[in-house]
Amino acid sequence: MKLVPLFFGFPARSHRGYLGLSSAYLVVGERLFLYDTLGYGEREGLFARMEALGFSPLDVEVVVVSHLHFDHAANADLFPWAEVWVHEAELDHALRVYRDPRADPACLAHLPGVLPRLRPVREGRVAPGLALLHLPGHTPGLLGLEVEGLGVLVSDAVKSRYDLEGPTAPPCWNPGLAQKSRQRLLAYPRLFPGHDVPLRKEGGAFLPEKEAELSLRLGDGREVVLRL
Numbered sequence: 433m434k435l436v437p438l439f440f441g442f443p444a445r446s447h448r449g450y451l452g453l454s455s456a457y458l459v460v461g462e463r464l465f466l467y468d469t470l471g472y473g474e475r476e477g478l479f480a481r482m483e484a485l486g487f488s489p490l491d492v493e494v495v496v497v498s499h500l501h502f503d504h505a506a507n508a509d510l511f512p513w514a515e516v517w518v519h520e521a522e523l524d525h526a527l528r529v530y531r532d533p534r535a536d537p538a539c540l541a542h543l544p545g546v547l548p549r550l551r552p553v554r555e556g557r558v559a560p561g562l563a564l565l566h567l568p569g570h571t572p573g574l575l576g577l578e579v580e581g582l583g584v585l586v587s588d589a590v591k592s593r594y595d596l597e598g599p600t601a602p603p604c605w606n607p608g609l610a611q612k613s614r615q616r617l618l619a620y621p622r623l624f625p626g627h628d629v630p631l632r633k634e635g636g637a638f639l640p641e642k643e644a645e646l647s648l649r650l651g652d653g654r655e656v657v658l659r660l
């Protein structure tokens with residue numbers, strides 16, 4: 433089993449709201465899995481990034497959508513040949529949001545209706561060395577993916593290193609459930625957050641394995657690099 437990062441997330445927001453710079457990973461085993469599909473701003477670059485790493489998008493057999501927020505699920509429709517797995521509770525949530533978007537403005541409530549190979553799923557083992565984890569709180573149906581021997585892809589169940597203790601990071605559908613999901617994840621030795629670099633447990637604390645980095649190219653050609 434091999435885990436290939438496409439992009440690491442970056443824990444930041446602007447005065448206009450969430451930047452939505454999330455993580456996405458390929459899991460290489462008996463089948464090729466894609467965990468999360470990034471946001472709209474990376475729609476054109478997702479295929480190019482995969483190909484630069486030596487993977488054809490056509491080889492992706494399963495897309496695991498951690499949850500239906502815009503920064504994680506926006507590009508799931510770019511893989512019509514693949515099964516797209518979404519937790520059944522997340523699909524129920526999308527129906528409620530479709531009727532009243534105020535319930536969760538970040539949710540792409542229309543998306544399930546345009547996915548030709550949508551598969552509702554629950555927690556459980558899905559392949560040798562792979563298991564889905566139901567981690568409700570941030571949204572009702574957030575899915576983690578445990579990769580045996582490597583750790584857990586947790587998406588926004590733990591957004592970043594700054595979401596390991598204290599109140600869970602907003603937005604949060606159910607803070608109480610989010611706390612329980614986070615506590616469950618703290619038992620693992622390695623976490624792959626939705627908006628940060630991988631975190632490894634050392635001496636009882638989770639430490640980032642590298643710096644989170646964001647490069648910005650301004651309109652006048654200047655480049656600004658942010659590191660955390």
